[in-house]
Amino acid sequence: MTKILVADDDPNILKFITINLTEAGFEVIGATDGRDALRKLENEVCQLAVVDIMMPYMDGLSLIKEMRKTLDIPIIILTAKGQIDDKEKGFEAGTDDYLVKPFEAKELLFRIEALLRRYNIDTDKQVIQVGDVHIDIDRYVVTVNKKTLKLPLKEFELLQALATHPDQVFTREHLIDSIWGIDFEGDNRTVDVHIKRLRTRFNNLTDAIKFTTVRGVGYTLETVDT
Amino acid sequence: MTKILVADDDPNILKFITINLTEAGFEVIGATDGRDALRKLENEVCQLAVVDIMMPYMDGLSLIKEMRKTLDIPIIILTAKGQIDDKEKGFEAGTDDYLVKPFEAKELLFRIEALLRRYNIDTDKQVIQVGDVHIDIDRYVVTVNKKTLKLPLKEFELLQALATHPDQVFTREHLIDSIWGIDFEGDNRTVDVHIKRLRTRFNNLTDAIKFTTVRGVGYTLETVDT
DNA sequence: TTTATTGTGAATAATTTGGTAAAATTGTGG
DNA sequence: CCACAATTTTACCAAATTATTCACAATAAA
Known part of the structure; x- marks a missing residue:
């Protein structure tokens, strides 16, 4: 079972993603902010992460920076249109993919599948x-x-x-x-x-x-x- | 016994739904507006909610927002066609299913069964x-x-x-x-x-x-x- | 442009449904 | 036990409903 960490402070979006990923056969570890996410990551081995860039306590970019120190899993950044400015773009390049809100469930799934393939993580093919x-x-x-x-x-x-x-x-x-x-x-x-x-x-x-x-x-x- | 909260200000619709769900073997907790619904939810543990989007005192969207803070049950939104505009669409994505009025009792039952299945709530044997x-x-x-x-x-x-x-x-x-x-x-x-x-x-x-x-x-x- | 996909409307086909009336059954009182 | 009235059963038909199919136009893709 492929586990995916999803970090988003908006409970609706978190739920939306959770439902769709669960339906697609993934196991979802949900987190409502960066710190929460890091804590969860200590106990769960995830194969991929979906991270919202705007979050309280610890924002997405900081979270990713932290994750990168110890983890090597593909990350998908969620971002609102126009939210990524030039300074951040360099960072964005470091991540593996990003998705502009609002997005379709189908699109997210597609990206996830693509990343998992690229990383040769054998997703339980759906x-x-x-x-x-x-x-x-x-x-x-x-x-x-x-x-x-x-x-x-x-x-x-x-x-x-x-x-x-x-x-x-x-x-x-x-x-x-x-x-x-x-x-x-x-x-x-x-x-x-x-x-x-x-x-x-x-x-x-x-x-x-x-x-x-x-x-x-x-x-x-x-x-x-x- | 699966309990279902039904919130709709139109007594006819409320009655209509109540009768049909009861006949289908569910226990129905009826509410005539958002506040009423929240009050009822404090005393009753429901497995699913059916919520009309247009209600007095507290409309359906606000109700759902409130419910989401503490509850994790599937929600079906009742809506008239064209009533969901773009701003609300993000929200709509957060809910689990919606039904456009006017709808058939049978259709509502189908959705409920489907959601309960998806949430692995064991619906009384079908x-x-x-x-x-x-x-x-x-x-x-x-x-x-x-x-x-x-x-x-x-x-x-x-x-x-x-x-x-x-x-x-x-x-x-x-x-x-x-x-x-x-x-x-x-x-x-x-x-x-x-x-x-x-x-x-x-x-x-x-x-x-x-x-x-x-x-x-x-x-x-x-x-x-x- | 050519081809493929998609939705629609209309003609056709198939099945279901409800009513009718005659026949059968049942219960009752004599 | 019988006649009779009330009620139910049954077969059949016609109408209504529902599904299938096809041809075509609009749109998108190649």
Whole structure:
């Protein structure tokens, strides 16, 4: 299990990150300021750190300076737009990556995966396996019977959403909210169309999964017992 | 018993949610505004909160901000479409899920189950078992003797309603109200027809349950002792 | 530009649903 | 035990609902 230290004084952001990283399969060590972070680091061996630059007691830059004395793990700096001025830029170069707030969960995950790869830390690769279908979240690639299948984004996201909890019914509303977002004004039929496209793709490739309609409710990724 | 705090100033919505969550087996703590909610939370340990964003005295966002200081439970925000503007979006990210009004009771239940799963709060088993009949609420599937049975929605709901309290008599009115809703204009015979359909389906599959008529009153799902 | 992706609307298909009425059952009083 | 009324069961049909599919336009990517 890959452990990630997350230091941010804003409980909402901390929570936001925690939830997303946890969902992605990481273990999160949370800290609300620099001192807290250092204390936690004494007891926990983390493989990566995500650090907000603005924090009370001990700010992010000082924290990083301290960490660098003893630790050699990749660090991602969180920063508000325009917060990094030239003087700090030299420092920023020392860190491994930075992310400007507000950022997307997806973006953070992507950076983390990239850094872990670069550092050859073997992240428990996030692969959802359902039957002989492997869904590689990192690479946006699906493998069926060792054959790779490249799906368009929306179809991939839909598959991923369903595959996270196989055999469980998701309503169209749920799927739309989680894939297209809350402000999507469009029609529910959109989901149907993408389901149809997924069905067509998987049609002759595998019998292990089935996109099942639950009339009046929604859709399920059904696993077929062999 | 999973307790859920529901904060909404509209008594109709509060009632609507309360009824549905209660029927789904949750215990509901209702509050009509933010302050009320906080007061209730001092005395009750809730596992999840459903919060309307527009409330008097203390609006939903402030309430959530307060809750976050001391509590770590998943929160579902109720919001009208377009009500979340950019400034609030950062906050929204901090919460766990949101639902756009108007929403379906079923949809709310789905979200709640999903969040409870994500937080590993063991939600009361989502499988109702009566004899050798397993009713899987998440999957909308019924299993009899390891054989799966897919029921049409209304039949499933009827079975579910009866199976929640086996050996208890439900009047047709009660069943109609809880399945079809109080606005249903139709005939009581509708229940009979669906009972008949259920009987036909389970006819050769199991002897463990029986749909019994209580003349002049209603129906029971009778369990047969072996 | 060419190609691929994505969402929409509309036609079509499939299934579910509710009502109806006749048949069957049940309970009651004679 | 029988007739009768009340109630329930059942089969069937038509309407309503819901899902599938396709073609196309808009947009984004190559």
